[in-house]
Amino acid sequence: MNTLIYGGCFADNEFKLEMVTLWARLVRHLNPATDIVLFDSASPFDPQIFIPKKLNINVHRFPENIGHLSHGGGDGAGRTLCAGLEYGIEHGYDYAVHLGTDMFFAKSVAEIIDRMEGSLVSCACLANPMYQFPEWELSAFFVSWVAETDFITKYDWQSVRGPYPQLPRPSLLKKYIPEWRLKAAAGDALWLLPYWGIRNDKNQVNFINLHEQCPYEPPTWLHMGTDIRLFLRFLELNEIVLP
Numbered sequence: 001m002n003t004l005i006y007g008g009c010f011a012d013n014e015f016k017l018e019m020v021t022l023w024a025r026l027v028r029h030l031n032p033a034t035d036i037v038l039f040d041s042a043s044p045f046d047p048q049i050f051i052p053k054k055l056n057i058n059v060h061r062f063p064e065n066i067g068h069l070s071h072g073g074g075d076g077a078g079r080t081l082c083a084g085l086e087y088g089i090e091h092g093y094d095y096a097v098h099l100g101t102d103m104f105f106a107k108s109v110a111e112i113i114d115r116m117e118g119s120l121v122s123c124a125c126l127a128n129p130m131y132q133f134p135e136w137e138l139s140a141f142f143v144s145w146v147a148e149t150d151f152i153t154k155y156d157w158q159s160v161r162g163p164y165p166q167l168p169r170p171s172l173l174k175k176y177i178p179e180w181r182l183k184a185a186a187g188d189a190l191w192l193l194p195y196w197g198i199r200n201d202k203n204q205v206n207f208i209n210l211h212e213q214c215p216y217e218p219p220t221w222l223h224m225g226t227d228i229r230l231f232l233r234f235l236e237l238n239e240i241v242l243p
Contacts, residue, residue: 001117004093005109006037008080009101010065011045018228021050023101025242026235028055030108037087038101039080041065060087069162069176078157078178081136085152088143096146100137104222104231105195106238112140112193119191123151126221127192128199133179134192135199137223145189154185197221200230207233 005027009020020038027036040047040061048059060083067073081098088096095116097109116124125139146152157178164176174180183190197219198205205213205222207229213219218237225231235242 001094001113002092003095003097003109003113004035004037004084004088004091005031005097005099006039006080006084006087007099007101007103008039008041008077008083009043009047010041010076011043011047011050015226015228017045017050019225019231020047020101021052022228022231022242023104024051024055024057026104026240027099028057029240029242030106031110034109035093037084039083041076041080067162069160069178070164072161072163074161075157075178078155078182081139081182082152082155082157085141085143085146088141089147093143095140096143097140098136098138100223102224103137104234105138106218106220106234106240107195109140115193116140116142116191121189121191123186123189124191124193126195126197128179130199131179133177134183134190135223136179136182138193138195138221139182140193149189151185155182195220197223200224206230210234211237 011017011020036057038047038057038059040059042062042065051057066076068076084098085096095113099105122142122145126135128135160176164173167173198213201224203226207227210233222234
């Protein structure tokens with residue numbers, strides 16, 4: 001199967017530069033023969049310069065940064081997710097795997113594709129029980145299904161803009177929250193992947209306590225952080241040594 005891996009970034013400080021570079025090294029190490037595309041939102045630090053050429057990662061730069069819904073901007077994450085799917089359709093890939101650059105995954109994406117093919121699944125992503133919605137930062141798509149169902153149009157990343165309104169119940173925000181809108185666009189085709197990890201959006205996890213969060217085995221994925229030592233510890237716990 002011909003598979004595309006892609007993610008988006010906005011590198012505006014030294015930490016993010018380090019994180020995106022480490023992400024690129026990890027993804028290439030675990031997927032040595034897979035095409036990788038990075039969509040950059042006009043970062044002050046240009047990935048075309050700081051990503052090592054030997055990693056063979058194709059960088060596409062958007063002309064502007066449209067921001068993030070939670071900060072009063074546009075749906076930048078949704079734009080990237082859809083841009084990668086459009087790229088997959090245009091270039092004839094069988095599968096497209098969206099892997100955000102602040103999402104570290106300790107396995108090859110080939111394992112995901114094998115699971116999907118074996119069960120005839122067209123759309124799959126992680127589960128996030130903390131927020132009761134799917135975690136689309138790691139999501140995989142059968143590209144033909146994306147085209148046939150008009151998934152990109154259904155999601156319609158251009159239709160919303162932040163900031164999120166202040167409403168009495170979080171459930172009323174569903175039409176604004178990308179995770180819920182993506183779930184609606186996928187419908188009954190969506191399956192959840194059996195990988196366990198941590199969404200670290202409150203910085204509740206650090207490089208010292210990471211090993212305590214998953215007592216039975218290391219976390220397979222780690223999403224978000226503000227300290228590069230956390231991601232290095234994640235690699236260490238998963239016994240991944242990068243060249």
